[in-house]
Structure formats: C-alpha cells, structure tokens
Amino acid sequence: MASTPSSSSSPSPSQPKARKKPGQTTSPPPPPQTKWRTGTQERLYSRRLVDALQATRDRAQPPESVGSRAVKEAADSALAMTARGQSRWSRAILFNRNSCRKRVLVKAGGKIRRNRRKHQAIPPATEEAGTTSGVLKERKVKERLKKLGRIVPGCKKLPAATLLEEAADYVAALEMQVRTMRALAEALSAAAVSVPEEEEMEIAEQGS
Amino acid sequence: MERDLFSQMDTDLNSISYLSLNYDHQPVLDHFDSAISSMVSSPSTAPPPPGHTNSLVIRELIGRLGTICNNNNNNKSLAAGGDHSTNTSCYSTPLSSPPKSSLHSLPSMNPNSMPFPPDQGFTERAARMSCFGSGPHMAVSGQLSRVSSSQSLMDAGMTGGAQLEGELTMQESGGGANNGRKRKAGVKGKGKEASLASSGTANSKMSEEDPSAKRCKPDCKLGGKKGGVEENNSNSSENNNDDRENKNENDSNNTDSKPAEPLKDYIHVRARRGQATDSHSLAERVRREKISERMKLLQDLVPGCNKVTGKAVMLDEIINYVQSLQRQVEFLSMKLATVDAPEDCNMDNLLRKDMHQACDRSMQQEVYPSAFPYPNQPQAGPLNSLLTANSISNIGMQPASNLPFDGFGNTSAQIGGFWEDDLQSVVQMGFVQNQEGALSSQSFQGSGPSSSDMKIEL
Numbered sequence: 001m002a003s004t005p006s007s008s009s010s011p012s013p014s015q016p017k018a019r020k021k022p023g024q025t026t027s028p029p030p031p032p033q034t035k036w037r038t039g040t041q042e043r044l045y046s047r048r049l050v051d052a053l054q055a056t057r058d059r060a061q062p063p064e065s066v067g068s069r070a071v072k073e074a075a076d077s078a079l080a081m082t083a084r085g086q087s088r089w090s091r092a093i094l095f096n097r098n099s100c101r102k103r104v105l106v107k108a109g110g111k112i113r114r115n116r117r118k119h120q121a122i123p124p125a126t127e128e129a130g131t132t133s134g135v136l137k138e139r140k141v142k143e144r145l146k147k148l149g150r151i152v153p154g155c156k157k158l159p160a161a162t163l164l165e166e167a168a169d170y171v172a173a174l175e176m177q178v179r180t181m182r183a184l185a186e187a188l189s190a191a192a193v194s195v196p197e198e199e200e201m202e203i204a205e206q207g208s
Numbered sequence: 209m210e211r212d213l214f215s216q217m218d219t220d221l222n223s224i225s226y227l228s229l230n231y232d233h234q235p236v237l238d239h240f241d242s243a244i245s246s247m248v249s250s251p252s253t254a255p256p257p258p259g260h261t262n263s264l265v266i267r268e269l270i271g272r273l274g275t276i277c278n279n280n281n282n283n284k285s286l287a288a289g290g291d292h293s294t295n296t297s298c299y300s301t302p303l304s305s306p307p308k309s310s311l312h313s314l315p316s317m318n319p320n321s322m323p324f325p326p327d328q329g330f331t332e333r334a335a336r337m338s339c340f341g342s343g344p345h346m347a348v349s350g351q352l353s354r355v356s357s358s359q360s361l362m363d364a365g366m367t368g369g370a371q372l373e374g375e376l377t378m379q380e381s382g383g384g385a386n387n388g389r390k391r392k393a394g395v396k397g398k399g400k401e402a403s404l405a406s407s408g409t410a411n412s413k414m415s416e417e418d419p420s421a422k423r424c425k426p427d428c429k430l431g432g433k434k435g436g437v438e439e440n441n442s443n444s445s446e447n448n449n450d451d452r453e454n455k456n457e458n459d460s461n462n463t464d465s466k467p468a469e470p471l472k473d474y475i476h477v478r479a480r481r482g483q484a485t486d487s488h489s490l491a492e493r494v495r496r497e498k499i500s501e502r503m504k505l506l507q508d509l510v511p512g513c514n515k516v517t518g519k520a521v522m523l524d525e526i527i528n529y530v531q532s533l534q535r536q537v538e539f540l541s542m543k544l545a546t547v548d549a550p551e552d553c554n555m556d557n558l559l560r561k562d563m564h565q566a567c568d569r570s571m572q573q574e575v576y577p578s579a580f581p582y583p584n585q586p587q588a589g590p591l592n593s594l595l596t597a598n599s600i601s602n603i604g605m606q607p608a609s610n611l612p613f614d615g616f617g618n619t620s621a622q623i624g625g626f627w628e629d630d631l632q633s634v635v636q637m638g639f640v641q642n643q644e645g646a647l648s649s650q651s652f653q654g655s656g657p658s659s660s661d662m663k664i665e666l
Contacts, residue, residue: 053544068542075541137520144523151530161495164502167526171509174533181540188547 036172041082046180048078073097079177087169088162092154 035041052074076093083090145163149155152170155163484490503522507513510529516522 068538068545071545072538072541075537075544137518140520141523144520144527148523148527148530151527151534161498161502164499164506167530168502168505168509171506171526171530171533174530174537178533178536178540181537181544185540185543185547188544192547 035169036176042176042180045078045082045176046184048081049075049180049184052078075177075181079173083169083173087173088155088158088166089153089170090173096153 053071056070056074077097080090080093145160148167149158149163152163152167155166158166503519506526507516507522510526513522513525516525
C-alpha cells in the first residue's frame with residue numbers, strides 16, 4: 001500500500017473518552033464532518049481503494065470479471081482502514097472480513113430463527129403496551145435505534161449514545177466513500193471513453 | 209515521600225486559600241510562619257545531602273508560597289516596580305537575572321523573611337503550583353531536579369511571592385478563576401477537547417464579569433448565592449461542579465435557578481427549578497442530554513433533518529439515509545467492477561486528477577475537458593450493459609424505496625426525489641438513454657455540495 005498515514009486526521013478518538021468516569025463532563029464527539037470531509041481523508045481513502053481494487057482484480061481469476069461484491073468488500077475494508085480502527089464499525093468491518101463467512105455458514109439456521117422471533121415479538125409488544133403515547137413513542141424510538149444498530153456494522157448491542165456517535169461517524173464515512181468511488185468510477189469511465197475515441201481518431205487519421 | 213509532601217501541600221493550598229480569601233491575611237502569615245518553622249526544623253532532623261534537603265524544603269515552600277501570594281496584598285509592598293516588569297518575562301526568559309536583581313533589595317524591605325532558596329525555576333514552579341493546584345505536581349517534581357543553588361531563603365521567597373502575585377493578578381484580570389480553581393476546571397475541560405466549547409464559553413462568560421463577583425456569579429446564576437460555602441467542598445466535587453455548571457449554563461442558558469444546591473459526591477449537577485433532584489433522575493437527565501447532543505450532530509449530518517422534530521422521525525430519516533448510502537456504495541462498486549479493465553496503469557494519475565483537480569499530465573488534460581462538461585454521447589459497450597443491469601436491480605429496489613423517499617423530495621439535493629422520478633421513468637419508458645440519464649442523475653446528484661464539480665450527465 002502506497003499510502004502513508006501522514007494525514008492530520010481528526011482530533012483524538014472520542015470512543016475511549018466516552019467511557020469516562022462519572023462526574024466528568026460528557027464530551028460531545030468530534031464532529032465527523034471535520035474528520036471525514038477533509039481532503040486528506042479522501043486522498044488516503046482513494047489510494048487505499050485503488051490498491052484494494054487492483055488487489056482484488058489480481059486475486060480474481062483473470063478471465064472472469066471482478067465480482068461487484070468483492071469490489072464492495074474491498075471498498076468497505078479500505079474505508080475501515082482509513083478510519084484507522086478508531087470507530088467500532090470500522091473495527092467490526094475489518095474483523096468480520098476474516099471470519100464472517102464461516103460464522104454465517106455455521107449459524108445460518110440460527111440466524112434465521114432469531115430474525116423470525118424478533119419480527120414476531122415486536123408487533124405484539126407495541127399492541128399491548130400502547131396505552132400511553134409516551135410509552136409508544138419510546139418503543140418506536142427503541143425499535144429504530146435497534147434497526148440503526150443492525151445497519152451500522154458492529155453496533156448491534158450498543159447504548160443509544162454510543163450508537164448515535166457511531167452512526168454519525170459512519171454516515172460521514174459513507175458519504176466520503178460514495179464521493180470517492182463516484183469520482184473514481186467517472187474517471188475510469190472517462191478514460192475508457194477517451195481511449196476508444198483516441199483510437200478511433202488515430203484510425204481515422206491513419207485512414208485519411 | 210514526595211507524594212506525601214505534595215498531598216500535604218495540596219491540602220494546605222486548599223485550606224490556606226480559602227482562609228485567606230475571606231479573612232485577614234494575618235492568620236495566613238501565621239500559618240505560613242509556623243509552616244516555615246516546621247520546614248526549617250525538619251531538614252535538620254533528616255540527614256540527606258544538602259541538595260535533597262533544599263529540594264524538600266523548596267517543594268514545601270513552593271506550595272505555601274503560592275497560596276499565600278495568591279491572596280496576600282501585603283506582598284504588594286514587596287513587589288517593587290522592577291518586579292512587576294519582570295512578571296511577564298519570568299516565564300519566557302530564564303529567571304536568573306530578574307530574581308537576582310530584586311533579591312538584594314528585598315531582604316531589607318520585608319519583615320516577613322522567609323527562608324527560601326531562590327532558583328531559576330523556583331518562581332516559575334511556585335506560580336504554577338499556585339495556579340494549578342494539584343495538577344502539575346509532576347511538572348514540579350520534574351523541575352525540582354534543576355534545584356542547584358541555595359541562597360538565602362528569604363530572598364527567593366519574596367521574589368517568588370511578588371512574581372506569583374503579579375502573575376496571578378494578571379490571571380485574575382484575564383478571566384481565570386480565583387485561586388486557579390475554576391481555571392483548573394477550565395483547563396481540564398479544554399484538555400478534554402470535547403468540552404472545549406462549553407468550558408470556553410464558560411470561561412469567557414466568567415471573564416466578562418467582575419473578578420470579585422466571579423465566584424458568586426456562576427453560582428448565582430444557577431443556584432443562588434453560595435459565597436465561599438461550596439468552595440469548601442473537595443477539589444473533585446468543585447471541579448465537577450464547575451464542569452456541570454458549564455454544561456448546565458450552556459444547556460439551560462441559565463434560565464432556572466434553585467436556591468439550594470444538591471450536594472452529591474457522584475455527579476454534581478445544579479438542579480433546575482421544579483425538577484427532581486435525586487441521583488437517578490439527574491443521571492437520567494445527563495444521559496438524555498448526551499443523547500440529544502448526538503442527535504443534533506446527526507441532524508447536521510443528514511440532509512433534510514432540520515425540519516423534522518422528534519426522535520422517532522429523525523431516526524427514521526437517518527436509517528433511510530444510511531440505507532441509501534449503502535445502496536449507492538453497492539451500485540458504485542458494481543460500476544467499478546465492470547468499467548475498469550485496461551486502465552490499471554493510469555489509475556494513480558486519474559486519482560490525482562480527481563482528488564486534486566490538477567492536471568499534470570497531458571493525457572489527463574485531454575480527458576478532463578471531455579469528461580467534466582456534460583457530454584451527451586452514446587456510451588461504450590460495457591457501460592450500456594452495466595446500466596441495464598443496474599436498472600433492473602434498481603427496479604427491484606423500487607417498491608421498498610418508494611415510501612421512505614417521500615420525505616426527501618423537497619430539496620433539490622435529496623437523493624430520494626430523483627430516485628423516485630427516475631426510477632419511475634425507468635420503469636415506464638424503458639429506453640436505454642433514459643435509463644442512463646436517470647441512473648446518472650440519481651447517482652451523481654445525491655452526494656451533496658462537495659461533489660458538485662463531479663456531476664456528469666451521461
């Protein structure tokens with residue numbers, strides 16, 4: 001990997017400080033925008049992404065085209081690396097790459113059952129306890145927090161505050177990822193377009 | 209041994225400072241003299257080498273000096289004009305010259321002769337000790353190794369005192385809290401980077417007020433006059449109070465005040481009027497405030513959440529946004545997987561061009577104008593196939609995505625509205641070119657302000 005982590009990436013991680021001793025001020029997390037929207041992160045990530053893509057292309061059998069899932073995984077891993085493991089989701093992504101498949105295969109049946117139970121459990125709960133509006137709202141909020149926890153990698157059983165922190169960081173990182181990948185895709189497509197054009201032009205010139 | 213001394217000095221600092229604030233200076237001086245006598249006697253009993261003796265003495269005296277010179281106006285008599293001029297310089301330049309110049313004048317002036325060894329780092333250390341309380345014990349201990357010479361104790365004492373006092377008056381006028389207590393809290397808060405804003409605003413608020421009323425005012429704002437009563441609490445509690453004060457000041461805007469402050473060891477929060485004060489509800493309130501802080505952060509991050517109020521709806525929006533971002537990543541990864549093939553060698557160049565928007569190479573310069581202004585050209589083969597594949601997959605996603613995107617349609621920067629329209633057009637019309645336009649617009653226009661340069665309509 002050519003990238004050297006010399007970026008002035010954001011102020012120190014907030015997660016270790018989040019579990020602070022009682023009585024101290026709650027530290028609002030460093031705004032993820034400042035962290036993820038700096039140009040340095042984008043450059044870092046783009047380099048990592050390129051390297052990862054090349055690696056996947058090399059790894060994938062040459063005659064076949066690269067699978068999109070592999071590309072996505074490579075992109076996510078690159079993103080997690082750029083986050084330097086400071087956030088839970090990045091660590092979860094990096095660690096799950098290695099052993100995820102095995103776990104899924106082993107627990108496939110278990111997972112399915114778990115999901116069914118959850119989905120069945122939720123509606124009756126809301127119906128029963130729907131007397132006070134406040135209680136209902138709380139349940140809604142909790143539901144959504146859980147859903148958010150499922151979406152953000154590695155944040156299934158987190159308290160609300162940490163979960164929201166992680167979500168903010170994840171959103172900012174995803175935005176950066178989308179931007180970078182889009183730019184890369186555009187550049188590549190433009191290059192792909194221009195090369196055949198140039199070839200056509202050359203052919204035309206030669207012909208004429 | 210050192211730590212015992214430090215702890216002793218710390219407690220002495222507390223007691224002395226509080227005493228001196230409210231009462232005559234005389235008892236302080238008496239205390240000080242007694243301390244000095246005790247210290248002077250102690251080295252004689254202990255048989256360490258002279259350097260160590262002096263260091264021990266110095267450490268003790270630093271602490272006491274600091275507190276006394278904080279509060280004693282008597283020392284003003286000692287501070288000759290030259291000393292004031294040296295106050296600012298004593299921390300930037302080595303302290304050798306200024307103290308020594310005033311040293312010789314001082315002993316004659318001051319009846320309260322104190323047996324201190326002057327030293328370069330002495331006054332600096334003393335000032336720091338006074339200002340920061342128990343904080344920089346490590347700094348003091350680190351610097352004590354510099355103690356080398358020992359002149360008459362009295363001289364060093366007075367210079368240290370004068371400079372301390374000058375520095376402290378500067379501090380007080382500049383907005384630091386008395387005795388550096390609240391300044392310490394502020395410093396701690398700043399050190400925590402997170403409460404930067406809160407402590408900064410709190411400190412600025414305090415700086416605007418009169419120094420005399422400073423101590424009372426934050427208390428008054430929140431809970432009525434307390435005078436020096438609360439200050440007699442332990443250090444930690446007061447720091448917590450200050451932190452909590454800052455937090456509550458910022459959060460509540462000093463709206464409500466309650467006359468009695470609930471004193472707790474665990475969390476020191478100033479209760480607002482009409483709200484429960486037991487520890488459970490306080491802790492819950494803290495937790496709720498934490499959560500609301502982070503929700504605000506998320507609100508800023510997710511576009512279109514400003515109008516939405518309420519946790520549930522906002523969480524909904526956030527979930528949808530995250531899901532849409534993830535889908536975009538999938539889409540782009542699919543695109544990347546199919547588009548790239550022969551252009552490996554040019555990747556770095558392309559990246560540099562994109563990220564820095566600087567065209568170094570001629571080839572990039574050729575590519576650049578063609579890529580970025582909106583060319584409406586039929587695309588190469590792989591792109592077409594890619595787009596058709598994407599359109600199919602997006603159609604599959606459409607029914608799931610229709611509902612959540614209702615909220616997005618308002619602002620032009622939203623992804624959802626475009627997705628709706630474009631996906632419908634994709635379904636209905638089914639032309640390749642329309643698909644291309646739809647997909648490109650949906651993918652390129654949702655990213656936000658920073659990528660506005662990168663928009664392309666295929």
